[in-house]
């Protein structure tokens with residue numbers, strides 16, 4: 001069973017269930033797929049759909065996998081492969097631009113690509129297809145081999161290429177139909193398939209022919225129109241026979257799978273759920289994926305799953321334990337910014353209420369963990385939540401002050417500093433400042449003691465981190481403070497630049 005915390009999983013869980021990143025403040029990724037192609041997309045051009053772009057992006061990233069060799073898959077290698085002809089179009093850069101704001105050293109870009117697929121399919125299906133999300137994908141450090149299927153290739157090439165990705169003939173048909181139920185072919189990028197010249201009247205129009213007549217809706221109409229011979233799909237019935245890859249693929253098993261998909265929308269949706277889950281879980285064999293389940297959590301405010309709040313009579317108490325293990329303080333937590341916002345992504349999971357949790361921790365002590373008591377004054381029932389027995393761990397050994405744009409000028413208070421030999425400020429920065437994304441490197445500053453604070457057990461430490469620039473590449477990635485001793489190490493990890501007083 002999952003025991004809180006696991007930073008990598010907690011970060012993805014928060015993005016999935018609250019659609020917000022603690023370091024962006026409240027902000028919704030899911031709103032981008034509201035209605036599948038909403039106002040934000042229309043501003044970019046007629047025929048644009050973020051949902052469709054996110055799905056295409058994930059498929060292209062995954063499709064160079066070689067499952068028998070255990071290499072490739074959803075690993076974000078596409079960020080190094082965007083100039084390849086097989087990756088033509090805005091979908092890839094745009095997906096990256098949208099999700100880059102959520103990329104940090106606790107969540108990989110490939111996990112964000114998987115999340116994007118889950119949200120796109122959920123949004124475009126009106127909540128009918130909720131693909132289960134796992135976390136733990138690892139980003140590639142550079143480009144992988146090429147090999148994304150292209151429309152002019154023959155059926156044999158496509159069958160072999162899908163087999164390499166781990167999909168047999170009927171799975172190939174299903175996956176292509178599931179992908180091609182949203183979005184379409186953009187004439188600006190594929191003039192040989194959609195040959196009408198794009199309008200030059202200044203209107204942003206990618207000259208798109210959609211795969212079916214319900215392009216904003218994740219449904220089986222793409223299959224129905226194909227079987228009914230009324231399809232406008234340019235990859236099935238376009239004027240250029242060479243690029244009718246959907247026609248060749250949908251008929252690869254004599255038309256069996258596509259007919260079943262056309263006959264039943266439920267079958268279509270169920271099949272797509274399984275196919276997309278397999279698509280996003282195709283990862284290099286050394287990557288282990290883990291389940292993401294909604295958790296109780298704490299980030300300065302405490303977040304309670306609404307399921308365990310029984311009504312207006314419910315009160316939440318936080319029981320703190322001191323570092324010696326003794327029970328120390330009981331604090332009532334009160335509602336702060338209400339519930340998670342009305343989620344524009346259908347079926348977004350459990351809702352939460354945020355409670356302010358503001359205990360006055362005596363400076364002589366420090367807390368190691370807490371448990372949560374949910375008291376229902378109507379039924380008189382009290383439930384205790386203790387994170388599998390150990391309590392929810394918490395660090396109060398280090399507290400922080402001071403921040404200033406490109407420079408962190410930091411003071412930290414360290415409890416019982418005698419036990420530590422060194423205190424470090426660690427600021428993650430991109431290892432390659434000109435790459436679209438790159439792994440984080442730790443820039444480490446040794447902090448100097450300013451002496452003990454009278455009447456407390458805290459010692460102040462100070463340190464200055466200066467960005468090595470350029471300004472455009474500066475990132476206010478959350479920073480760490482670590483106090484290292486021979487017996488133990490304490491840390492305050494992933495501290496946001498927000499909410500720290502500026503000096």
Ligand code: HEM
Pocket residue numbers: 047048049051052053055056059088089090091149150151152158175176178179180182183184185186187189190235245249279
């Ligand atoms: C042989 C296999 C495939 C070929 C040759 C192919 C080809 C294409 C082409 C040429 C486009 C037009 C792109 C544009 O104009 O921006 C397209 C769009 C798209 N493809 Fe595929 N595709 C294949 C398989 C798949 C699969 C397996 C998926 C997902 C599971 C997928 C998802 C999409 C989506 C969502 C779009 C719409 C993108 C948008 O509207 O921006 N494709 N595909």
